[in-house]
Amino acid sequence: MTELMDLPIDLMIDILLRLSAKPLMQFKSICKLWYYIISAPQFADLHLAQTLAQxxxxxxxxxxxxxxxxxxxxxFDRITELNNPFRNQGFAHVVGSCHGLICLCNYDLHLTILLYNPTTQTHKKLPFLPKPSTLSHRYSFGFGYDDISRDYKFVRILQSDEGTGPFKSQVMVYSLKMDSWLRAPDVPRPFSSCREDGVLVNGNLHWIHESFNGKEKDYSIVGFSLVDHSFIEVPQPTFEEEFINLRVGMLDACLCLMVNDLDYSDIWIMKEYGVVESWTRLFKVKQTKQHLFLEWPIAYSLNRQSLFLQLNTWRVVSLNLQTMGVKDVKVCDFPRCFDTQVCIENLIMLKDSGSATLETDYLQEKKRRRRRKQLRHQRNNSVDEIMDDNREN
Structure with missing residues (x-):
């Protein structure tokens, strides 16, 4: 460690960037120089870019x-309950995750939205945004990263009920960089999604729009750009069979569809975003029980021999890609598992009114160390005085 401290600072930074986030968080306490290097936003950005490239x-x-x-x-071992700010304040629903940041929505606290980093244990509560009284409670949410402005954004879409008068909507976008809400263009036409949380692919959030034409349901894929805040419709693949429902997801950074019918669930992937001809059916999974639909893919296993999937019954299953067999994954003692996400570790520090700034945090720790040193010194002096009194007596 002493040899590392004597290195030129550029070389020192290069070595630190090669380490994972968790030990780096511990190394912040080694010295003041390392604290400010590891805590710097520029270092966190470089470390994140290096992690994403792996x-x-x-x-x-x-x-x-x-x-x-x-x-x-x-x-799925070494399970730890996260000490997030909503832990004792009602149910915290996971809207989505991006770059290791988790977006939480608390329905028990008037739809309070929170960005939370489980690695750095920091959070940011979004400014409260009231709901217009003229709009119903039909919500759609989304969270993601805008690569152009290099900004994390949260989207809240409100729509009025269809058939109760003129259609109204409100699309609000929160910018973490600006720490403020912006009104985006209204929804061009009503859409109703079975899953209120958008899936981020290629800079766009996606929802499945369900409508009923009088005889059967129609489906379309609605997209919302985090760059220019416009709505798009993404072309679907051509299905040969009838299906019960569609679910949208992301796999290997590509848009994918879960196409469920009574007997099978097909997994489609859009290899080239926006190109309808690039839709490819990857897997056809036989239903083990009726109405056990695939909700979304979680991720491939590390050896890519299996694919983990979320079911509509709040269960996680593993799909063997050789045999196409499906088996339950035992995640914890609780029989159900939902809001599943895969995250990376990162060094992003989210500042909130309830969180100290980096410099204040360091100064407070320095003050605590000085106070502990003073207390030890006082105790030692007291012991010496007692020993002297004993010797005199």
Whole structure:
């Protein structure tokens, strides 16, 4: 460690960037120089870019069962309940995750939205956004990263009920960089999604739009750009069979569809975003029980021999890619598992009114160390005085 401290600072930074986030968080206490290097936003950005470029980054499995917890991926062991700010304040629903940041929504606290980093144990509560009284409670949410502005954004879409007068909507976008809400263009036409949380692919959030034409349901894929805040419709593949429902997801950074019917669930992937001809059916999975639909893919196993999937019955299953066999994954003692996400570790520090700034945090720790040193000194002096009194007596 002494040899590392004597290195030129550029070389020191290069070595530190090669380490994973968790030990780096511990190394912040070694010295003041390392504290400011590791805490710097520029260092966190470089470390994140290096992590994302790895073919096999240090992944973590985040889930609710029913409390928000984290585990090793893909062994699902070493489970730890996350000490997030909503822990004792009602149910915290996971809207989504991006770059290791988790977006939480608390329905018990008037839809309070929170960004939370389980690695750095920091959070950011979004400014309260009231709901217009003229709009119903039909919500759609989404969370993701805008690569152009390099900004994390949260999207809240409200829509009025169809058939109760003129259609109204409100689309609000929160910018973490600006720490403020922006009104985006309204929804061009009503859409109703069975899953209120958008899936981020290629800079767009996606929902499955369900409508009923009088005889059967129609489906379309609605997209919302985090760059220019516009709505798009993504082309679907051509299905040969009739299906019960569609679910949208992301796999290998590509948009994918879960196509469920009574007997099978097909997994489709859009290899080239926006190109309808690039839709490819990857897997056809036989239903083990009726109405056990695939909700979304979680991730491939580290050896890519299996694919972990979320079922509509709050269960996680493993699909063997050789045999196409499906088996339950035992994540924890709780029989159900939902809000499943795969996250990476990162050094992003989220500042909130309830969190100290980096410099204040360091100064407070320095003050505590000085106070402990003073107390030890006082105790030692007291012991010496007692010993002197004993000797005199």
């Amino acid at each position: 073919s096999n980054p240090n992944l973590r499995f985040v889930f609710s069962a029913p409390h928000l917890s984290i585990a090793e991926f893909d062994t």
